[in-house]
Amino acid sequence: xxxxxxxxxxxxxxxxxxxxxxxxxxxxxxxxxxxxxxxxxxxxxxxxxxxxxxxxxxxxxxxxxxxxxxxxxxxxxxxxxxxxxxxxxxxxxxxxxxxxxxxxxxxxxxxxxxxxxxxxxxxxxxxxxxxxxxxxxxxxxxxxxxxxxxxxxxxxxxxxxxxxxxxxxxxxxxxxxxxxxxxxxxxxxxxxxxxxxxxxxxxxxxx
Amino acid sequence: xxxxxxxxxxxxxxxxxxxxxxxxxxxxxxxxxxxxxxxxxxxxxxxxxxxxxxxxxxxxxxxxxxxxxxxxxxxxxxxxxxxxxxxxxxxxxxxxxxxxxxxxxxxxxxxxxxxxxxxxxxxxxxxxxxxxxxxxxxxxxxxxxxxxxxxxxxxxxxxxxxxxxxxxxxxxxxxxxxxxxxxxxxxxxxxxxxxxxxxxxxxxxxxxxxxxxxxxxxxxxxxxxxxxxxxxxx
Numbered sequence: 001x002x003x004x005x006x007x008x009x010x011x012x013x014x015x016x017x018x019x020x021x022x023x024x025x026x027x028x029x030x031x032x033x034x035x036x037x038x039x040x041x042x043x044x045x046x047x048x049x050x051x052x053x054x055x056x057x058x059x060x061x062x063x064x065x066x067x068x069x070x071x072x073x074x075x076x077x078x079x080x081x082x083x084x085x086x087x088x089x090x091x092x093x094x095x096x097x098x099x100x101x102x103x104x105x106x107x108x109x110x111x112x113x114x115x116x117x118x119x120x121x122x123x124x125x126x127x128x129x130x131x132x133x134x135x136x137x138x139x140x141x142x143x144x145x146x147x148x149x150x151x152x153x154x155x156x157x158x159x160x161x162x163x164x165x166x167x168x169x170x171x172x173x174x175x176x177x178x179x180x181x182x183x184x185x186x187x188x189x190x191x192x193x194x195x196x197x198x199x200x201x202x203x204x205x206x207x
Numbered sequence: 208x209x210x211x212x213x214x215x216x217x218x219x220x221x222x223x224x225x226x227x228x229x230x231x232x233x234x235x236x237x238x239x240x241x242x243x244x245x246x247x248x249x250x251x252x253x254x255x256x257x258x259x260x261x262x263x264x265x266x267x268x269x270x271x272x273x274x275x276x277x278x279x280x281x282x283x284x285x286x287x288x289x290x291x292x293x294x295x296x297x298x299x300x301x302x303x304x305x306x307x308x309x310x311x312x313x314x315x316x317x318x319x320x321x322x323x324x325x326x327x328x329x330x331x332x333x334x335x336x337x338x339x340x341x342x343x344x345x346x347x348x349x350x351x352x353x354x355x356x357x358x359x360x361x362x363x364x365x366x367x368x369x370x371x372x373x374x375x376x377x378x379x380x381x382x383x384x385x386x387x388x389x390x391x392x393x394x395x396x397x398x399x400x401x402x403x404x405x406x407x408x409x410x411x412x413x414x415x416x417x418x419x420x421x422x423x424x425x426x427x428x429x430x431x432x433x434x435x436x437x438x439x440x441x
Contacts (some may be wrong), residue, residue, distance in 0.1 A: 116342075117342070118302045118303045118306075118340065118342070121302055121306075138301050138302050138306070139300045141302060142299070142300055142301070142302065142343065142344060143300075145344050146296055146344070188297065191294070191297040192297050192300055194257070194262050194292075194297075195290075195297050195298045195300070196300070196310075197262075197285070198262070198285055198288075198290045199310055199314060199358065199359070199362065200285065200311055200314030200315050200362070201310070201314050202314070
């Protein structure tokens with residue numbers, strides 16, 4: 001099989017993320033350095049709007065995980081409003097985790113856009129990543145497109161059926177299509193597993 | 208066509224809710240025969256095919272190339288039988304065509320050079336030589352179905368079970384698939400709605416209606432009888 005192997009890029013990306021995780025919360029200079037280097041590379045590869053859209057799309061999930069940090073962690077009050085206190089240490093930690101998550105996503109986006117996916121998979125194989133992990137990553141990558149496509153079709157169908165201004169109905173339709181997407185994902189997963197076992201897959205690693 | 212290679216005797220399948228999908232199915236398929244299973248939607252065609260490879264388990268006897276289908280013989284039977292799913296997206300789970308087609312031979316434990324030969328041979332058989340590095344989800348549905356078929360052929364099974372092989376194909380892709388299947392000298396069981404396809408490919412036909420075998424015979428004996436076909440939901 002022809003094609004390049006992205007093992008060097010994978011090593012650099014993961015080492016960068018690992019080092020980033022070790023940076024103490026208040027070392028802004030290092031963060032700025034990271035953002036500058038990764039930012040320059042990203043802009044070189046992609047339009048700025050795409051980078052912002054892709055990297056910020058995961059922010060809600062990160063924020064959801066760390067939202068209470070500024071209220072819980074620390075001893076030096078930064079802001080007080082009745083019983084609600086925002087602490088300095090917690091806020092710094094919140095900010096640093098947010099920045100670390102953003103830079104990590106930028107690094108992974110950079111890796112993804114600088115190498116075709118088969119090259120990344122080859123890189124994983126070269127680095128001796130277990131086959132089961134590679135298989136799961138491949139399947140996830142492959143089926144994300146299918147489910148995005150399905151979700152788009154459902155969205156179109158929903159729009160075509162929704163005429164009025166009944167917001168409750170729209171929310172109900174939206175909720176049912178999310179449920180339906182889960183059911184379809186389950187069914188598809190079942191069928192894929194059947195297709196795999198019919199081609200000799202038994203859950204064991206094969207080289 | 209000498210010996211019986213597939214035998215199904217008194218096979219019944221019920222879903223856990225008690226709904227009977229297949230009822231007392233009896234038929235046999237000879238070696239190198241092309242056997243068609245037709246029936247309306249929900250007649251039980253796919254259920255029957257999935258039962259023949261042990262994905263679904265009902266009551267009765269299923270014998271493949273002398274082996275009675277059971278937990279013990281499942282692995283051996285699955286090596287002998289290639290299964291083409293109706294939806295090719297289900298069968299293509301690797302990023303590239305090469306890896307997809309190589310999936311079966313790798314699982315059979317074959318060495319890399321033999322895997323490579325088998326992949327190249329299978330791809331050339333379906334007319335997709337040079338597609339090795341193509342990304343599976345960027346292919347047309349006709350190409351996807353051919354890659355799925357190559358993925359089965361690379362395992363060199365003795366028989367093929369094909370579930371709606373022509374569904375969703377444009378006329379050209381359908382013609383190509385038909386030609387491809389026609390030239391495959393293997394035992395084939397084809398479950399389909401495509402009456403033209405069974406007329407061209409199949410030596411014998413079985414009609415299923417609501418899980419019951421209502422007719423078995425030569426395609427030419429039934430396909431002209433439009434009224435009877437309509438009665439069976441076709």
